[in-house]
Amino acid sequence: MEKVGYLGPEGTFTHEAALLYAKGKQVYLVEYPSIPDLIYGVDKGQIDHAVVPMENSMEGTVNVTVDMIIHEVSVYITGELVLPIHHCLLAKPGVQLDELWVVLSHPQALAQCRKFLYERLHGVELRATSSTAAAAREVMMGPREWGAIGSKHAARVFGLDILEENIEEHNGNCTRFVVLSRQQSKPTGCDKTSIVFSVDHKPGSLYHALRIFAERHINLTKIESRPMKTSLGEYLFLVDFEGHVQDAVVQDALDELAGQSRYFAVLGSYPRFT
Numbered sequence: 001m002e003k004v005g006y007l008g009p010e011g012t013f014t015h016e017a018a019l020l021y022a023k024g025k026q027v028y029l030v031e032y033p034s035i036p037d038l039i040y041g042v043d044k045g046q047i048d049h050a051v052v053p054m055e056n057s058m059e060g061t062v063n064v065t066v067d068m069i070i071h072e073v074s075v076y077i078t079g080e081l082v083l084p085i086h087h088c089l090l091a092k093p094g095v096q097l098d099e100l101w102v103v104l105s106h107p108q109a110l111a112q113c114r115k116f117l118y119e120r121l122h123g124v125e126l127r128a129t130s131s132t133a134a135a136a137r138e139v140m141m142g143p144r145e146w147g148a149i150g151s152k153h154a155a156r157v158f159g160l161d162i163l164e165e166n167i168e169e170h171n172g173n174c175t176r177f178v179v180l181s182r183q184q185s186k187p188t189g190c191d192k193t194s195i196v197f198s199v200d201h202k203p204g205s206l207y208h209a210l211r212i213f214a215e216r217h218i219n220l221t222k223i224e225s226r227p228m229k230t231s232l233g234e235y236l237f238l239v240d241f242e243g244h245v246q247d248a249v250v251q252d253a254l255d256e257l258a259g260q261s262r263y264f265a266v267l268g269s270y271p272r273f274t
């Protein structure tokens with residue numbers, strides 16, 4: 001049976017994404033304590049696939065995920081899942097909001113609830129944890145004055161009360177998760193591809209790179225720059241577009257782009273989440 005890893009413990013949003021990915025498949029879910037552990041887990045062959053958060057509609061890219069895929073491991077993006085993210089304020093049964101003096105959660109979740117924390121819990125100490133469910137677990141074991149930001153599922157798993165629901169700043173809050181695997185996925189006819197490249201520091205370089213897609217009517221769905229990490233001012237461009245690396249038009253475009261890039265790599269082609 002294939003093994004699918006997720007950021008644990010049970011009750012994280014990544015766990016929800018992994019459950020969605022596993023639906024109708026015969027797979028075995030494996031919990032990992034951090035995103036790097038999870039990504040190394042798939043790279044080293046401990047698991048077949050890893051479900052990791054990639055991008056949030058409010059907070060943008062999950063840098064650790066993107067940077068590890070680009071710089072540290074040899075895995076492909078083979079799937080994507082988009083989930084609505086609704087956060088709750090959780091506490092031990094019977095505890096009231098004004099009794100809380102510490103609130104724990106994953107940094108992404110704390111950031112997505114910044115306004116609520118400022119308006120309703122101003123002055124409380126905010127503590128970062130490895131995941132939202134890890135925060136709920138600590139609250140279950142910790143003093144009564146601790147609260148956590150996490151999902152309804154985490155409240156059930158750790159026996160906590162939900163003091164407030166939907167405390168995220170925007171009700172359209174959602175996170176895009178990707179599936180990482182050691183083998184590339186096959187074309188489905190409704191795919192997306194992620195690539196990364198760098199260009200020379202001369203006028204028009206990026207324009208000429210993007211022109212390759214425009215001329216072939218290839219629809220770009222995301223463009224982002226990340227530091228190359230070698231020196232200040234050196235960037236890698238990450239581009240997502242519709243199509244699969246095995247499509248003739250995409251192959252033609254990528255051949256041209258590779259020929260004029262300083263660095264070029266395909267991160268993977270995968271079925272588009274609809």
Ligand SMILES: O=C(O)C(=O)C[C@]1(C(=O)O)C=C[C@@H](O)C=C1
Nearest residue numbers: 012013014053106108131132175
């Ligand atoms: O802590 C969790 O529950 C996670 O699954 C991680 C994570 C993330 O890193 O983006 C996933 C979705 C939400 O955006 C908040 C946290």
